[in-house]
Amino acid sequence: MEAQVQMGINIPIQRNGYLGQTSRAVEELLKIGLVDSPLWNRNVEGGGETLHFEEYGKAFLPCLGRKPRGFVSDATRASSVVPMSSSTLVEALLDANQWREMFTSVIGSCSTIEVISNGNEGSRDGALQLMNAEIQLISPLVPVRVFKFIRSAKQQAEGLWVVADLSVDDGLEGNLTRRCPSGCILRDIPNGFSMVTWIEHVEYKEQSVSHHYRQLIRSGVRFGAQRWIGALLRHYEGLSAATSPTLHPDLYEDMKISLNRLARRMIGIFCAGVCLTGGQKWESVVDAPGRPRIMARKCISGFGEAFGIVMSATYSVWIPANYQHLYGLLLTKDLRSLWDVIYHRIATENMIDFPMSEDESNPNCISILHSNTYTKDNQIMVLQETTSDMTGSLIVYATVVSQTVSMVIRGEDTSSVALLPSELSIVPGYGEGGAGAPSGKRGSMVTIGYQILHQGIASSDLTLEAIKSINDMVTRTVLGIKEIARAARQ
Structure with missing residues (x-):
């Protein structure tokens, strides 16, 4: 198990506090994304994996500080091959319109509030922006998850990127959800494809959710990484099908x-x-x-x-x-x-x-x-x-x-x-x-x-x-x- 990583207690809203917090979020995301047992358990409910919170707590201090009273956590991981290069995916994730288009059924709305950095020397490495989004589950019984968060992109090596999100809400002033380090690790593989590992880690107020959906959401099936990966695959599946000369010629x-x-x-x-x-x-x-x-x-x-x-x-x-x-x-x-x-x-x-x-x-x-x-x-x-x-x-x-x-x-x-x-x-x-x-x-x-x-x-x-x-x-x-x-x- 990795040695315990020291994290900040609470993310400040001021611009000069963003860089250090997001660097720690990228570091955490990369570590939990590449480590298997004992951090992750196979999820029998809807595929992918769920985070072992006891083991996680031994290795990481929470980026957002203590979890608010009445909040619960769910954290999931899922991976798949996507027919797009890692750099192309990074560009799409940093563009609010493209991001929403990729996840039509998941994202109700999203926008970029402020671009803090476009990256370094013509690269998207180091890009940093403040965003907000409505993440939805298709039912009137489940509240929409509304986030304000910092999204950062970091190139770890040639063909290896991390795109990390971290909530800037404190979860205490009427907010029902907050996003702990979440996002994806993108690794180029042959033929212009990428291996995408998605991690979704959220704390939310469970009392606001109908009993019918609580077990489903706890397991990560409807808001978790497997749903994001599924939506991403359907998006590129549609694009590939439209341009395929052999599919429905x-x-x-x-x-x-x-x-x-x-x-x-x-x-x-x-x-x-x-x-x-x-x-x-x-x-x-x-x-x-x-x-x-x-x-x-x-x-x-x-x-x-x-x-x-x-x-x-x-x-x-x-x-x-x-x-x-x-x-x-x-x-x-x-x-x-x-x-x-x-x-x-x-x-x-x-x-x-x-x-x-x-x-x-x-x-x-x-x-x-x-x-x-x-x-x-x-x-x-x-x-x-x-x-x-x-x-x-x-x-x-x-x-x-x-x-x-x-x-x-x-x-x-x-x-x-x-x-x-x-x-x-x-x-x-x-x-x-x-x-x-x-x-x-x-x-x-x-x-x-x-x-x-x-x-x-x-x-x-x-x-x-x-x-x-x-x-x-x-x-x-x-x-x-x-x-x-x-x-x-x-």
Whole structure:
């Protein structure tokens, strides 16, 4: 075991305190990233590894000082090969827009508050910047994690980089989370690829989290390193699939790129609606325990949005079924009418299937589904993306018209296309007691999200009928999913 490393007690907010603190964070990250037993234990919940806190405490003093009262810790590590060089990844991580694009479903918003240093002598070695971010889990029952942190980049050797984050919040003034040394170690390997080791170490107030999700979050499955690695792989998987000459050769490269970008926008819009992130101004309509949360926001720009009031309804429910098995059942075409209460008559035939890999067992796919359903001037279709890994599964879909599909086929920019996504997010979850959810029993937490356009121009225009209608959609979806799960157990 390494000798004990002396760390500072509390990170100052003044600029001249950043350099020493971040140097220590880089040092800690590098050490815990490259050491195996006894610091790390294999994580049976969602892959990767969890930190052995007793051994960690023997080797390191906390960078952020004593943990605040009522806070708990989770720290995880995961590794994978990524088809990008270490220097390219460092550039992306230091650019807030690229960072968010790489982790669309994880990051609700992020920005660079101040660039303290761009690096040394034309290199990103020594880059230092103050940033903030909203890190989200797709459920109304889990608060968004809001961080203000220092990000530093340090080149340790040729082809070996460390990108380290350290929170500058004290965790005592209304903050529910703070980020201990976290980030990644990037090591070049042959063929322009990198081995990425991600470490996520967070202290948070567990009382703010629903009991259904506490075990999931403690294990690091939903906020931990494995989720970051999974999201990073899906990002580069999509880029590689779009430019691959062998994967779906009947689709032009420009078309695959356009389809991938439209699906990324759809994912971002739906996450913002469920997690209330991204700076959008939502007003509460209904927010009561045990009922769907209904929010509303005004859309008046007309660019990339429908004009009117968007109603968002979200609800998380425990289902007694394995999340991967349930995900497979929900994708069964004959069962779609049970849970998709809006679009099941449209989403009946696959017009375009764009798998993200040549591996047939890979569940990640972007599709355009259609039937013979028309408006006055357009055929109505459904854009859908499905993804699944060890940390959870996602089905996101939105209606599009034939004109939009034609734009995609021609490889055109679709950023002006209005989308109102609906979704199902399925993750491992535990019952908290009571009828239908025995305490501690393993199953799935399913989050249902609908976004519906109301033609009024103010939240006060919303009628009781509109609220009841979207409530009923959520209720019917929940009943349909429960029926599918119940039939599978028989």
